[in-house]
Amino acid sequence: MRQLNISIPKTITKAGIIFALLFTFFFASPALSQKPVELHPEVGDTIDLIEKLDYLLFTEIPDSLFDHGALTQNGEDYQLKVWHDGNTSEYGISAEEFEKYSGNVEKLSTYYQRQKEKLQAATKKSLVIKSDSIPPGLDIEWMSEKQKSKMIKESRRYNNLKLEADEMGLMGFDREKYIRTGGQMEFPLGH
Structure with a gap:
């Protein structure tokens, strides 16, 4: 088998390497700098409409024109690219606005976590009978069918009276009295 030796002049090799490096520097660097920037770990680098609404982000952009957006760094400031119905728009975001929006996400995610x-905690402390304390269908061994039926009937009656009292606009003691007396209201007769 014959081996083919091809020699490339060193000047072409050096020029090629220099060209490749310059090409990479001028054309690939802007592409690398266009990598999305994460506003906050909670929302990531792509923000959808729900996150925009939940965290009060980019208030200068109407919600009706925002499906999702991504931030890129543009020197000291940022560029927000927004997609909506197949179209894109770009908005300048200052470093101060970026910090404000990042703070919104931080504060509101903390607030939402506390509410959760x-x-x-309220569910655990609730005085309402838990599902594990009364099996579905009220199959309590010590209760007869008659007792179960009466309990269901009384529960419905109580809820209906409560609803009627609310519809009548009764409040406080009058409301409780209406519910306890089974819907009978006492009206004093004028003498």
């Missing part, structure tokens, strides 16, 4: 924890 409060709801979970």
Whole structure:
């Protein structure tokens, strides 16, 4: 088998390398700098309409013109590219606005987490009978069918009276009295 030796002049090789480096520097660097920037770990680098609404982001852009957006760094400031119905728009975002929006996400995500924890704590402390304390269908061994039926009937009656009292505009003691007396209201007769 014959081996083919091809020699490339060193001047072409050096010129090629220099050209490749310059090409990479001038054309690839802007593409690398266009990498999306993460506003906050909670929302990531692409922000959708729900996140925009939930975290009060980019208030200068109407919600009706925003499907999703991505931020890129543009020197000291940022560029927001917004997509809506297949079209794109770009908006300048200052470093101060970026910090403000990042702060919004931080504050509101903390607030939403606290609300979730409060709801979970309230559910655990609730005095309402838990589903595990009464099996579905009220199959309590010690209750007869008659007792179960009466309990269901009384529950419906109570809720209906409560609804009627609300519809009548009764409040406070009058409301409770109406519910306790089974819907009978006492009206004093004028003498």
